[in-house]
Amino acid sequence: MSDHQIRQIVLSTDNLDDSIAFYESLGFALKFRDGTHYAALDGGAVTIALATPVDHPLPGKVVVGIKTEDVDAAAAAVEADGGAIVKAPYDDAHERRAVVYDNQGNGLVFYKSLPR
Template structure:
């Protein structure tokens, strides 16, 4: 089993309220969490559908895959060594250690691991 778990898809929005309404009313997703007017997490089953404005989006305007891993630093180094690029990080935010990267074809990924409590 891989230590890299796809847990989140981050989508861009310029209007969080409209996007939440679209995904909850049209597709029936349940809102799990909302952070002001910038970020919301919807229950997509085994994967969270995240909606983010440019303020909280790791790569505004792009779809990004969120991958949980126990070693963010090693994951970022592996991406870079294999022809990808580190966009930001590794760094700690309020809740997680993260690295924003592009794979070798320019697709956006965010590696993350919860910080110890």
């Protein structure tokens, strides 16, 4: 069994307030919000993430967020299998992540929470 888990879908927005209102009207509850740039809504097993270009890994594209135990190995495997690394593995304030395209140009973000 793979250690990869699809945990979120990241959607682009230019107006976070309007996007949150839209998805809340469809019955998705707001889990948290980070200022005017990012929000997460409860989609059950998969989070619906809304991000402006400031926080979106590939603005204008739908991106699949995949939680994994080894971000570096996942990014290397994508590249070895014909995909491309957009942003090599790096640490931000909360997690290690890598932004990649699969072999068909679809956006993926591999991530793992950093110890607190």
